[in-house]
Amino acid sequence: MPAKPTRRKPYELFYWPGIPGRGEYVRLALEEAGAPYVDVVREREGGMDEMLALMEGEGTKHPAFAPPFLRDGRVVIGQVAAILFYLGPRLRLAPKSESAALWTHQIELTISDFAAEAHDVHHPVGVGLYYEDQKKEAARRAEEFRGARMPKFLDWFEAVLEANGASEAKPHLVGRSLTYADLSLFHTVDGLLYAFPKATARLLRKRPLVAALHAATRERPRIAAYLKSERRQPFNESGIFRHYRELDR
Amino acid sequence: MPAKPTRRKPYELFYWPGIPGRGEYVRLALEEAGAPYVDVVREREGGMDEMLALMEGEGTKHPAFAPPFLRDGRVVIGQVAAILFYLGPRLRLAPKSESAALWTHQIELTISDFAAEAHDVHHPVGVGLYYEDQKKEAARRAEEFRGARMPKFLDWFEAVLEANGASEAKPHLVGRSLTYADLSLFHTVDGLLYAFPKATARLLRKRPLVAALHAATRERPRIAAYLKSERRQPFNESGIFRHYRELDR
Secondary structure, eight states: OOOOOOSSOOEEEEOOSSSOTTHHHHHHHHHHHTOOEEEHHHHSTTHHHHHHHHHTTTTOSOOOSSSOEEEETTEEEESHHHHHHHHHHHTTOSOSSHHHHHHHHHHHHHHHHHHHHHHHHHOSSOTTSOGGGGHHHHHHHHHHIIIIIHHHHHHHHHHHHHHTTOOSSSOOSSTTSOOHHHHHHHHHHHHHHHHSHHHHHHHHHTOHHHHHHHHHHHTSHHHHHHHHSTTSOOOOTTSSSOOOGGGOO | OOOOOOSSOOEEEEOOSSSOTTHHHHHHHHHHHTOOEEEHHHHSTTHHHHHHHHHTTTTOSOOOSSSOEEEETTEEEESHHHHHHHHHHHTTOSOSSHHHHHHHHHHHHHHHHHHHHHHHHHOSSOTTSOGGGSHHHHHHHHHHIIIIIHHHHHHHHHHHHHHTTOOSSSOOSSTTSOOHHHHHHHHHHHHHHHHSHHHHHHHHHTOHHHHHHHHHHHTSHHHHHHHHSTTSOOOOTTSSSOOOGGGOO
């Protein structure tokens, strides 16, 4: 592992333990940058209470509606895309011009929408109900997701990569170097490969640049080391991307 | 009507015609600021073709995944929250400090999530199916939305208003003056009053600051004039907020 910068106070990430979930999009950016951070609920005694207190507005004027949220000194920020917009320039994972920074953010927001739809497949009738209570509806929604929504989203990312002149050697969504949006698309594809392995593999064959981005990102030294570490939590059936055999084909 | 500034080229808003939809969040900011803009598809011959061409990447390197998107000279931006983040300082509808601007954005992203859930109530099984083909599922989802999700979101906005020291005279989410987030929450509450009049009226009785924000925003001179104009399209059963009597109680 490359040496981490030690000058600054660690970032503090607050998220539910036990799933990669939406917190993973933030973790990947921090890991790729080698930034010092604490995954508070998992690593600090009383971390869960601390997270819940912050959500109640104790100790911050900006309580997030839901985890994940990030604390950086006195700043508390929620919403994955907003967190990454804040971290991007600080971690050197975002372009500098206003226009390019906003475009990166716009791509990230579209990734958020894609992830939300992937989640809704297994919870179409309500987030408060178990999957087992909405299996029939989930099967109908999965059909549309595999047949129409996944292709539409993946086509858009493929077109963005192509318009950016991306190649297997430089598979980036914006500019010539890695941004947080690349990391987030990597993770989303990774989640889809877990949840819908057949459909995703089939769709990726016709989206070579998205497939190249996924393959190349996984092998970046810090990401590869992270994925092998205990800090990485496996996908499971409590998160955004869930594998139910009957929903894939 | 106050005189509009005439120095700049009008902003161009691209959105589907016939519904307020997500485009309305952008329209309200432009209207409140008295900014010159063209609602391209509704006002310009060939506007629909122009919108579809831009989505295919003709004439822009940054094609949006979906409308609405905004063109300002050479800049093209999609995703409502990103558009408003861009417009905020230009229309004087956002605070200046990085921290307060990001907080306003975070609130806007939470409003987007709320609107997406309001939409999913009538389309739980799939966006490609008609409401009539998913009425039973919609009834189950509506129950959770009215009973759990609406209260949770509205409680959060009420708490944000309270923490900001909002009052009936100054019902603002951030700081002491109007931001685009106030306009967006106004519109969301307006949509909920249309879609779920009984549930929303009941819930607002216990969230006086949200109710005050809605009432006060509606009476701002430019907003009131806009709401009476032909530029304002009524809510209907093709948009985000749809009224189906059986889903409200």
